[in-house]
Amino acid sequence: MTETEKASKYEGILAECRSLAEGETDAVCLMANIAAVIHEEMKFWWTGFYRVIDGVLVLGPFQGPVACTRIKKGRGVCGTSWAEDRTVVVPDVHKFPGHIACSSASNSEIVVPIHNEDGQVTGVFDIDSQYFDTFTETDAYWLGQIAALIAI
Ligand code: SME
Secondary structure, three states: OOHHHHHHHHHHHHHHHHHHHOOOOOHHHHHHHHHHHHHHHHOOOEEEEEEEEOOEEEEEEEEOOOOOOEEOOOOHHHHHHHHHOOOEEEOOHHHOOOOOOOOOOOOEEEEEEEEOOOOOEEEEEEEEEOOOOOOOHHHHHHHHHHHOOOOO
16 A cells, blocks of 8 residues: 555545544543544554553553553553653564564554643554554554544
8 A cells, every 4th residue: 555545545534533533422432433443444453542540551442352451651662652652653563672562463563642631641542563564654644633533
């Protein structure tokens, strides 16, 4: 898929996520459907959310294989995204120091932070691919737009 094709696919996904978000007040419910839409449309290996609960990232709604349930701040890709409050793109997870391998089939990953209305990180949106080099600035941009729909 070219970057242009990818962007136009994400454009449709964002529209679908916007309509799912409309009038929905429960963040878990919305995260569940957003994970389903993206996972189905993009055919990723694992698509899901972790929420900050009592100072730790706790597994939330997801699609894909069973995953690690709790991640500390600063640990792995998810904990790094949370601690540094930034989107982290990892072309090869085997080269990322401290990467937490929930599945040996995962080879690349992107993690996007989720914020509340005060700008605090309240969770992360994590996507794993079975291929290397899956995620680019295009994914970071569109997944950031989608993550912004969720206020938790
Ligand atoms: N690989 C992640 C852990 C979560 S799983 O990929 C679902 C990490 O290093 O934070």
